[in-house]
Amino acid sequence: MPIQNICCSFAENPLGKRAGFHNVMSKKVYFAGSIRGGRQDAELYKRIIEYIQRNHVVLTEHVGDLSKSKTEGLKDRDVAIYEQDTAWLREADVVIAECTTPSLGVGYELAYAEARGIPVHIFYNKPRTNLSAMLTGDKYFEIHPYTAEEEIYPVIDFILNQ
16 A cells, blocks of 8 residues: 555644554545435535545445435345445445444444454534444444534544554
């Protein structure tokens, strides 16, 4: 993989940990967000995906596609979606999920990633939702509450540049 840039900062990062000198490689990101559970955050997903794509590969850029609806699909199409999404999960270096809008599918994706040892970072808008105890109680997941969208991006930078 090509080196995107080099970070030399020893300053505190958004997660409160110390960062040292390291090479930053382009990563494959599985972005998870609600589709059938509701599309009220689709614009946010689109902005986050575009931000990540500046330096990394987003395997699931369709999650930010505003034309995706929450309607039910055909059984054959659902099987194809499952097969493609689980293949992308196995290929991913990291999962970044925006979980403000609850979604059964996103919950499944998070558990699938955990079972395979793929790092998972969950973002949610704290004033808008009460995140499930199944997520907050699982020490495997890195949980990142935020109150304003601008708080998301420095954390994403830290996650992807370590």
